[in-house]
Amino acid sequence: MKLESWLRAIGALSISTAYAAEDILFYSQPASHWNESLPIGNGRLGATPFSKTDHEVVVLNEDSYFSGGFRNRVNPRSLETFPRVRKLMDEGNLTGAGDTWLQGMVGIPISQRKYEPAGYLNFSTGHLWNQTSGYERSLNLATGVAKTVYTYDGVTYTREVVASEADQVIALHFGANKASSYNLTITLDRALGNAATADGDGGLWLRSSGRADSSYTHTQYAHVSVEGGSLSSTNSSIIVKGASSVTIVWDAETLFYHPEGQATYEKVLRDRVSSAQKKTYADVKSAAVAAHQSYYSRASFTVTGANSTSPTGKSTDLRLSDLRGTSTFDKDPGLLALAYNYGRYMLIASSRPGTLPANLQGIWNDVFNPPWDSKFTIDINLQMNYWLANMNGLDEILEPIWSHFKRMEARGTAVAKEMYGLPGWVCHHNTDLWGDCAPQDAGTQWTIWPMGGAWLLFTALDHYRFTQDREFAKDVALPLLQTTLEFYNAFSVLQDGYYVTYPSNSPENSYFIPNGSSEAGAQTGIDKSSQSDRTLMWHLYSGFIEISEVAGSSTGVEQAKQYLARLKAPDISPTTNRLLEWSQDFREVEPEHRHFSSCIGLHPGHQYSPLNNATLAQAAERLIQHRMDSGGGSTGWSRIWASNLYARLLHGDTAVHHSHVLMTDYMYDNMWAITSDVFQADANFGITSAVNEMFLQSQNGMLHIGAAMPTMSLLHGSFSGWKARGNFEVSAEWENGQIISATVKSKAGGSLALRVQDGRAFKVDGQVYSGPITTTKGASYKLSF
Ligand SMILES: *[C@@H]1O[C@H](CO)[C@@H](O)[C@H](O)[C@H]1NC(C)=O
Ligand SMILES: *[C@@H]1O[C@H](CO)[C@@H](O)[C@H](O)[C@H]1NC(C)=O
Ligand SMILES: *[C@@H]1O[C@H](CO)[C@@H](O)[C@H](O)[C@H]1NC(C)=O
Ligand SMILES: *[C@@H]1O[C@H](CO)[C@@H](O)[C@H](O)[C@H]1NC(C)=O
Ligand SMILES: *[C@@H]1O[C@H](CO)[C@@H](O)[C@H](O)[C@H]1NC(C)=O
Ligand SMILES: *[C@@H]1O[C@H](CO)[C@@H](O)[C@H](O)[C@H]1NC(C)=O
Ligand SMILES: *[C@@H]1O[C@H](CO)[C@@H](O)[C@H](O)[C@H]1NC(C)=O
Ligand SMILES: *[C@@H]1O[C@H](CO)[C@@H](O)[C@H](O)[C@H]1NC(C)=O
Ligand SMILES: *[C@@H]1O[C@H](CO)[C@@H](O)[C@H](O)[C@H]1NC(C)=O
Numbered sequence: 001m002k003l004e005s006w007l008r009a010i011g012a013l014s015i016s017t018a019y020a021a022e023d024i025l026f027y028s029q030p031a032s033h034w035n036e037s038l039p040i041g042n043g044r045l046g047a048t049p050f051s052k053t054d055h056e057v058v059v060l061n062e063d064s065y066f067s068g069g070f071r072n073r074v075n076p077r078s079l080e081t082f083p084r085v086r087k088l089m090d091e092g093n094l095t096g097a098g099d100t101w102l103q104g105m106v107g108i109p110i111s112q113r114k115y116e117p118a119g120y121l122n123f124s125t126g127h128l129w130n131q132t133s134g135y136e137r138s139l140n141l142a143t144g145v146a147k148t149v150y151t152y153d154g155v156t157y158t159r160e161v162v163a164s165e166a167d168q169v170i171a172l173h174f175g176a177n178k179a180s181s182y183n184l185t186i187t188l189d190r191a192l193g194n195a196a197t198a199d200g201d202g203g204l205w206l207r208s209s210g211r212a213d214s215s216y217t218h219t220q221y222a223h224v225s226v227e228g229g230s231l232s233s234t235n236s237s238i239i240v241k242g243a244s245s246v247t248i249v250w251d252a253e254t255l256f257y258h259p260e261g262q263a264t265y266e267k268v269l270r271d272r273v274s275s276a277q278k279k280t281y282a283d284v285k286s287a288a289v290a291a292h293q294s295y296y297s298r299a300s301f302t303v304t305g306a307n308s309t310s311p312t313g314k315s316t317d318l319r320l321s322d323l324r325g326t327s328t329f330d331k332d333p334g335l336l337a338l339a340y341n342y343g344r345y346m347l348i349a350s351s352r353p354g355t356l357p358a359n360l361q362g363i364w365n366d367v368f369n370p371p372w373d374s375k376f377t378i379d380i381n382l383q384m385n386y387w388l389a390n391m392n393g394l395d396e397i398l399e400p401i402w403s404h405f406k407r408m409e410a411r412g413t414a415v416a417k418e419m420y421g422l423p424g425w426v427c428h429h430n431t432d433l434w435g436d437c438a439p440q441d442a443g444t445q446w447t448i449w450p451m452g453g454a455w456l457l458f459t460a461l462d463h464y465r466f467t468q469d470r471e472f473a474k475d476v477a478l479p480l481l482q483t484t485l486e487f488y489n490a491f492s493v494l495q496d497g498y499y500v501t502y503p504s505n506s507p508e509n510s511y512f513i514p515n516g517s518s519e520a521g522a523q524t525g526i527d528k529s530s531q532s533d534r535t536l537m538w539h540l541y542s543g544f545i546e547i548s549e550v551a552g553s554s555t556g557v558e559q560a561k562q563y564l565a566r567l568k569a570p571d572i573s574p575t576t577n578r579l580l581e582w583s584q585d586f587r588e589v590e591p592e593h594r595h596f597s598s599c600i601g602l603h604p605g606h607q608y609s610p611l612n613n614a615t616l617a618q619a620a621e622r623l624i625q626h627r628m629d630s631g632g633g634s635t636g637w638s639r640i641w642a643s644n645l646y647a648r649l650l651h652g653d654t655a656v657h658h659s660h661v662l663m664t665d666y667m668y669d670n671m672w673a674i675t676s677d678v679f680q681a682d683a684n685f686g687i688t689s690a691v692n693e694m695f696l697q698s699q700n701g702m703l704h705i706g707a708a709m710p711t712m713s714l715l716h717g718s719f720s721g722w723k724a725r726g727n728f729e730v731s732a733e734w735e736n737g738q739i740i741s742a743t744v745k746s747k748a749g750g751s752l753a754l755r756v757q758d759g760r761a762f763k764v765d766g767q768v769y770s771g772p773i774t775t776t777k778g779a780s781y782k783l784s785f
Contacts (some may be wrong), residue, residue, distance in 0.1 A: 021334035022302060022341055025316045025671060026138035030129065030148075034059065034366045035668040035679055036317075038139040038146045040170070042163035042288070043352025043400075045251065046363035047170045049161050051137035051148040053127040057120050058161065059366045060170065060220070063356040063433075064256035066113040066375075067368075068213025070411075070434035073107035078419040081105050085503050086493075089528060095519045098444040098526040101503055105419065106442045112432035115365050115374035118252045119190040119206055119220055121172070126183060127152040141338075141345040144292035145285065155181045160281075164288035165352055167249075167276040171284045174246040180228055184240040186248065188222050191368065196222070198233035203273075207262075211368065217262050220252035221269050223277045249276045249284070256433060295348045298393035301340045301691060303333045303717035317669040324664045328713045329656070336656075336691065336714065339663060342671055343688030344392055346681060347385065353399040356433055358385045362681040371678040376404075378452040379429040379507040380595065384637055384682040386459050387604060387644070387689035390466035391696070393723050401459055402476050407435025409483055412453060416487050420450075424487025427452035429507065445525025446508040450491065450501075453484050454536045458604060461543040464550065465725040468748040474551035481544045485556060488537060489563070495528075498568045501537065502528035509593045511586035528583045529568065532597035537567055539605050570601060570608070570616055578623040579616070591630035594638035596645060598623060603641075603648040606699035610650050611755075621649050633658060636666040636673035636683030640690055647693035650758075652708035659690050695732065698724035705732050705783070706739045706757040726750055728775075732783075742783040746775035756783065 030052040031037040037048035037059070046061035075081075081104025088097035127150070129135075135150040148159040158175040174182055188196035188204040196206035202224045210216035224231060229243030240246055251272050258265035276284055311319065311332060319335055329336050350362035360381055365374045376382045389398050412425030415437045420426070427437035429449045439447045460477040463469070492499040505525040513519045527533075541560045548557050573580045581588065581598045599620045601607030608616035624645055633639040643658035662683055666674045673683030696719070697707040703724045720731035727750075732742035739756055746752065753772040756762050762769055763784045773781065 021312055021332075022337040023142045024138055024140055025338070025342075026136060027315050027317055027669070028135060030135070030137065031670070035672060036670050038137065038670055039346065039349060039362065039364050040139070040144060040146050040161055040163045041349030041363045042165045042168070042291070043348075043350060043355040043363070044168065045163050045170050046350065047161055047163060048364050048366065049146055049148070051146070051159070053125065053129045053132050053135070053150055053152065055122070055124045057122050058172070059364070060118045060121055060250060060252065061363050061365055062118040062218075062220070062252040062254065063350075063359070063363050064254045065116045065118045065218060065252070066210065066216070066256075066433045067116055068113055068210040069216040069255070070436065072414070073109060073112070073436065073438040074415055074418040075105050075108050077104040079421050082420055089502055089526065092517065093519070094513055094517075094524050094526055095522045097503065098524045101444065101448050101526065102442050105439065106447060107438040107440060110440065110442050112373065112375060112430055112436045112438075112440055113434065114368070115359055115361075115370060116211070116368050117190070117365055118218070119188055119196075121186070121188050121222060121248070121250065123184050123186045127157065141341045142293065142296060143289045144296075144345070144349065145289065154178075157181070160285070162285050162288040163349065164276070164284055165291040166287035167279070167284055168251060168272050169276045169284070170250045171276065171281060171288070172248040172250075173281040173285070176244065179244045180242040182226075182229065182240055182243040182246055184243075184246060185237050186222075186224055186240070187237040188220070195236045196220075197235060198238055200233055202231055202238065204238060216255055218252060218254035219262065219266050219269055220250065221273050222248055222250040223273050224248050225277055245281075247277070247281045249273050292348060295394055295397065296344060299344065299719070299721035301337050301717070301719045303329075303337050303714045316671065320663065320667065320669060320671070323660075327660070329660060330713055333714055333717075335663065336659060339659070339671065339684075339687045340691040343388055343685045344394070346684050347388060347394065347397060350681070351397050351400050353396050354403075355400050357382060357400040357404050358681065358685070360680050360682065362684075371676070371680065373432070375430060375432045377430050378427065378456050379446070379449060379597070380641065381637060381680070381682045383455060383459065383604065384641065384689075385685045388685055388692065390463055391689065391692040391723055393721055393729075395463070395467055398459065398463055401456070404431070404435060405456070405460070405480050408437055408453060409435075409480060411435040412437035413483070420491065422487055422490040424483050424485065424490065425453060426450050426487045426491070427456075443525065445505055445510040448503050448526060449505050449507055451504065451533060451536050454488065454540045455600070457481060457484060457543070458539060461539070461547065462604075462725070464547060466723055466727065468727040468750070470550055473547050477547050478551045478553060481540070481547060482556060484540065485544055485560065488540065489559065492537075492563070494566065497566065498529070499537070499563055499566050500529045501533045504528070504530060504533050506530035506532050506581050507595050507597045509581065509595055510589045511582055512589060514584070514586060523589050530582050530598070531570060531580055532600055534568055535570065535598075535601040535605060535607055538564065538601070538607055541567070570619075572615075572619040576622070576626070577619060578626055579619040581623070592627060592632045592634065594632065594635050596624060596627065596638070596641055599645060603645050603693070609648065609700060611702075612700055617649060620645075624649075633661070635675040636662060636680060637675060637686060639666055640673070640683040640686035643690040644686060644693050647690060647708040648697070650708050652694055652710040653712050655690060655694050655708050656710045656713060659687055662687055692722060695719055696722050696724060696730055698726065698728070701726075702753045702755055703728060703730070703744065704755045705730065705742050706734060707755075709734065709737055709739070709757050711737050726752065728752065738785070739783075740785060743780050744783070745780045746777055749775055749777035751775070752781065754783070760785070
């Protein structure tokens with residue numbers, strides 16, 4: 001390591017002391033792998049610069065770049081196989097049922113479309129890294145600007161990358177403190193043999209079609225402009241000589257957003273790039289920053305430890321490596337605040353009104369065969385991506401989910417009919433950009449699960465509860481709930497007095513078929529009405545009744561009430577005292593399994609809590625503890641789900657512990673979360689929600705401040721701009737682990753039931769609190785102690 005980097009590394013030389021420890025990621029060296037790059041995005045377009053001084057590659061993404069067009073993958077043998085599977089299950093032939101399902105009901109082909117990189121913008125400067133000094137690259141979460149600064153041959157070079165919602169482009173800007181300093185060679189390519197061609201006018205055009213399906217086409221266009229110096233081009237690159245500054249503006253378009261065809265989107269593309277390129281970089285940047293800030297500035301969280309603030313001037317990789325040497329956040333509590341902010345930042349960057357939802361990698365992907373296709377897994381992952389949205393006031397950021405529901409509903413209606421011969425719509429454990437709802441992969445423990453839409457609808461139910469937006473309830477949530485219930489009403493079978501859902505499973509766990517059966521010892525995932533199925537149905541049907549009331553609709557309500565009356569309540573294993581995972585007391589194959597789907601009723605649901613049903617909450621806790629004691633929490637998202645669950649169990653210290661382990665064991669140096677040795681964004685979003693859940697909960701009609709207050713660390717802090725169900729906006733401050741003040745603003749009027757920490761006494765506007773308050777819309781209520 002060079003002396004200067006080393007001095008900066010040990011904190012002896014700090015040019016970054018102005019950086020807030022909670023808002024900036026920064027490093028003294030370029031990224032050596034993609035998992036060290038710094039992500040920017042505007043919801044539709046994303047970029048991950050490595051920030052190398054020479055031979056830079058900026059990975060470019062556009063969220064609808066997938067491997068091909070829609071295909072109907074429904075297995076034509078499905079309809080006749082479905083009743084046979086049921087019959088085998090009724091006969092107790094579970095392996096036969098599972099095998100029959102896999103033979104006759106898997107999707108053909110088994111995989112949905114894959115998310116792909118749009119392209120790679122490469123440029124070389126001739127500035128060899130080992131001849132530069134003063135290097136620093138940073139990502140400012142508060143502005144969304146990624147910046148690189150270094151000195152080479154006496155000139156200080158500055159490079160910035162922003163993603164603009166207003167202009168719908170990624171803009172790169174190269175500046176220097178001396179005129180005529182830039183010599184660059186710029187290319188754009190897309191691997192697969194697709195290199196851009198220069199148009200002789202500062203533009204690089206790249207047109208190509210999807211790998212698997214030539215009917216799915218896309219085009220991208222980068223435009224280069226310079227101040228001073230000259231521009232020239234070869235067939236495939238643009239050459240800049242002696243420029244004082246350089247600006248590159250890039251956009252990409254596909255048939256997805258412009259189904260009318262290539263001619264339409266190429267006009268959109270040229271218009272967008274041309275109009276952005278006519279503006280100054282400063283103007284493009286300020287509009288990009290303003291849009292980003294309009295979301296980012298809505299909520300805040302600060303925390304300090306015993307020794308006050310976190311280190312400033314210490315780079316993020318070193319802060320993380322120091323954290324790895326500790327078991328608490330005591331020496332750098334601001335790192336948790338940084339992770340909280342990064343989750344909000346990443347969601348704002350990968351989801352905006354009008355875009356596709358944040359996928360398994362948010363919006364960032366550098367390879368053509370990404371882990372799990374970098375699409376939408378909906379048996380926890382897409383759900384987790386959005387847990388933070390309402391709590392941090394990012395209501396519009398959820399719009400892509402509502403639009404995607406419509407696509408899923410359309411595809412899922414065909415799947416319900418063609419696979420099961422049933423009305424309504426259904427989706428299995430994955431979906432892609434087209435809303436494909438046919439099953440993905442081939443394994444009983446994941447593929448056969450028909451509950452994807454049901455669980456994803458929690459997002460819509462909670463959105464109403466947070467916002468009290470009646471129009472949303474009536475126009476968006478209710479119609480979707482109605483068509484979803486149509487499916488489950490028809491799919492459920494009354495057996496022994498209860499509605500039973502099958503074939504299904506408990507995502508993504510399997511069990512040993514018990515002794516006494518001729519199949520004893522075999523492993524399967526197939527089940528009838530697993531605990532998670534029942535809790536999903538409970539939330540779906542009770543949520544439907546709630547939303548129907550709000551919307552003034554009685555259609556289907558009576559039937560829903562009857563369904564709930566015949567839905568088996570959560571039950572507890574008589575042998576282990578844990579919440580029972582399956583329909584029977586089966587022994588699980590993986591005690592350390594990463595999924596906690598049996599406990600959805602605790603989080604993100606609200607079927608029971610330690611305050612309203614301690615018996616069930618304790619049984620859930622035993623199951624979670626059993627998993628963790630057996631080596632659970634072994635993926636980023638599993639670890640952070642555990643943190644969220646412990647917050648709902650009101651165990652603040654344990655919730656903090658699992659967030660800490662996420663940051664020490666499941667994070668790259670760019671703070672991207674890790675699942676199975678690869679980047680997966682869900683835990684980045686989930687840690688934001690875990691922090692929210694520690695300090696504010698609002699399920700079951702109670703606004704609970706300091707619900708899972710840590711007692712061992714994070715003892716001083718504050719938050720503001722957080723939202724609670726009922727449309728309340730909350731801020732609070734704590735010292736030594738005790739809430740010392742809080743303000744609740746009522747945004748919709750309505751009743752306000754409050755609890756602070758473990759039930760401490762407090763006053764509201766000077767009056768001792770003794771029960772729910774009827775609030776006035778727009779009024780604020782001050783809590784004192
Ligand atoms: C980052 O990615 C590279 C290349 O993909 C991989 O070799 C490396 O192990 C990853 N880093 C970590 C810390 O996993
Ligand atoms: C279970 O079902 C499979 C598939 O239909 C069949 O091959 C097998 O013989 C059945 N097993 C028993 C014990 O009936
Ligand atoms: C640009 O970078 C990518 C990723 O490293 C590489 O595959 C490609 O060959 C490079 N293209 C050019 C023209 O240098
Ligand atoms: C700098 O790096 C280049 C390319 O890696 C190498 O050829 C050169 O020897 C290095 N110079 C020094 C002074 O280390
Ligand atoms: C840029 O290129 C010109 C001519 O090719 C050369 O004279 C000049 O030194 C280069 N500038 C830098 C900063 O490398
Ligand atoms: C550049 O393009 C022209 C016209 O298409 C072609 O004749 C020429 O061979 C190309 N040059 C290179 C170096 O690819
Ligand atoms: C706070 O600083 C003091 C003095 O440097 C040190 O002894 C103590 O361990 C620190 N406490 C924490 C929680 O880091
Ligand atoms: C089931 O049978 C196996 C093998 O015979 C035995 O090891 C196991 O203890 C039995 N399990 C139960 C629950 O009886
Ligand atoms: C908790 O839930 C169980 C199962 O639904 C139920 O039997 C029990 O009555 C509930 N306890 C309370 C206190 O509501």
